[in-house]
Amino acid sequence: MNHQETRESTAARHGRRTRDGAAAGHDRAARDGTAARxxxxxxxxxxxxxxxxxxxxxxxxxxxxxxxxxxxxxxxxxxxxxxxxxxxxxxxxxxxxxxxxxxxxxxxxxxxxxxxxxxxxxxxxxxxxxxxxxxxxxxxxxxxxxxxxxxxxxxxxxxxxxANGFDPNLVLAPPAVAAIAVAVFVHMQRQSERLAATERSEGTLAERQRLAMEIHDTLAQGLSSQQMLLQAADRVWDSDPATARAHVRTAESFADRNLAEARRFVHDLAPADLAGGTGLAPALRTLAERESREGLAVRCRVEGTELPLPDRVQSALLRIAQGALANVREHSGASTAVLTLVHFDDQVVLDVADDGRGFDQRAVAAAPRAGVRGHGLPAIRARVAQLGGTLTVESAPGEGTVLSAAIPLETRS
Incomplete structure (x- = not known):
């Protein structure tokens, strides 16, 4: 069986398992009574x-x-x-x-x-x-x-x-009460959304300030020291070669420390579920467990031989899974979803399937601004495109949705 046939066979098996897993997840959710907190x-x-x-x-x-x-x-x-x-x-x-x-x-x-x-x-x-x-x-x-x-x-x-007879107050009072109830609910909901947005914005600004201070105190200071040492070495390169070499060695040590700091920044900016260095598969399982606790029954499967993935690929696929599940929660009306990570020799594929209401892809293509699947899909497309991958979305009304992100890997000799 060639590689293409293997992929098609895996996709077919996954489609069957997705439907079975969705049904099983629905039954489990009904038994457990899981709900959002x-x-x-x-x-x-x-x-x-x-x-x-x-x-x-x-x-x-x-x-x-x-x-x-x-x-x-x-x-x-x-x-x-x-x-x-x-x-x-x-x-x-x-x-x-x-x-x-x-x-x-x-x-x-x-x-x-x-x-x-x-x-x-x-x-x-x-x-x-x-x-x-x-x-x-x-x-x-x-x-x-x-x-x-x-x-x-x-x-x-x-x-x-x-009433004994027609009373205008009885006709007008209930709609007025209903209007007040709706207005209060909508106002409180919008206030809650604005508060959440403000908190996110403040958190983002605080994090930017923290990173700016850390970069100034570490990378910027280190680069400044390297510049001064290399300039000093250049001045005495001919007259005092030993001192010049000492300056270069010291600048090299500063470069090593700056490289370690840069790697630490990259590690800190990675998704929290990847911070422990356990890999993408455990991070996806953690995400599935967290979503299940919050009301959407999510199952996670990993197929193929797990190989080390570049950090940027792991981060992107985890963010894609998070964005796709957010779309499922907000737009699909689904009760279950299945995450499937498939490892091939030349690429890694992440599928996110749900048992929601689905949508008409032709209608979305004709009116892309309708936002049927929410604002998260353009971000997912952008992440996949940045890694040179392909994104496919399969859906039909009443049949759920399957989102598949395929990311190519460097060919190993």
Whole structure:
């Protein structure tokens, strides 16, 4: 079997394993209930909404029992109230933010139970307010707004059923409350994003200042000393050769130290997962484990004979994997992904496959500014191009996406 056939066979086997691994990862995620860990401010707001939901649920049940003693639907109302409370605790507003299949199923069960409860007892309508927050936090923007509109219309209908006649306040108040809830949520989300961007910017500036000071105190000072020593050696080259050679030897020692400092800077600037010098494969496994803890089930495979890779290739492939998984999290709606690193004699190939919604590649090619796969893809293309490699993306609606980065290696004699 020639090299090309070996590659095609490996790719075919990988395609099958990707689908099987995605299914297995999905099952594991469902068993483990893994979810993203929200920041402290989000957890506090979620706790407030969690508490508000149960207060509104309890108050609505109490109002119903007081206003409708002995009503034939009482047993159903109590049972549905208990079921809704159980569902809310089961999923919980702090369980995660990504629209995973499990979380969407939970949200649908909560909303459906609440709607049935409102049909039986319209006084439960105001439990929708915490559900606004849950929907906005769980779903992408457009589906979330559609859910808010639907819940608001349901609340208006419930309130009109309770009223003796038409009341404009009952028609206008629920949309106003919904608008305020959406505005507050969007404002807090944007504030959080701006704060995160500010912190990243401040961190970048601080790191630049640190590097500038270190370069000044080490490399710059060393180069200045070398220049002075070489100038001194040049002045006495003919009159005092021994002193000139001593100056050159001292300048050489400064050059050795500067070279060691430069290598240390390169090591410090490498991705943190590569800082220990353990290699690319362990760094990819660490990345997969970290992503799995945060809610996206990721598996890592390494095929072929592992050979030492240049530092710049390792750094680039790790950054590509990080960027690709960020795209999967943000845009694909996937629950699982598979990282596969394949070593060949003349190149190394990194595949990132997901079981997300996929996309129409022809539509993306026709409208590249649509950004279907996010802003990370141009950066990935740039990294691959810098190393003389090739990047391919295979996707179709409903069939997930496979991103493959092939980096050529120097031919060994």
């Amino acid at each position: 929200p920041d402290p401010d989000t957890r506090r707001l979620a706790a407030v909404m969690h508490t508000a939901f149960f207060l509104l649920l309890g108050a609505s049940l109490a109002r119903y029992l007081i206003r409708h003693p002995g009503d034939p639907a009482t047993t159903w109302v109590i049972g549905l109230s208990a079921g809704l409370a159980f569902l809310y605790v089961l999923g919980g507003p702090v369980a995660g933010d990504r629209p995973t299949p499990r979380r969407l199923l939970w949200l649908g069960a909560v909303v459906g139970t609440w709607m049935v409860l409102v049909i039986l007892a319209p006084s439960f309508a105001w439990c929708a307010v915490p559900l606004f927050y849950t929907g906005l936090r769980t779903l992408p923007p457009r589906p979330a707004l559609a859910l808010v509109v639907a819940l608001t219309a349901f609340v208006v209908g419930a309130q009109l059923r309770l």
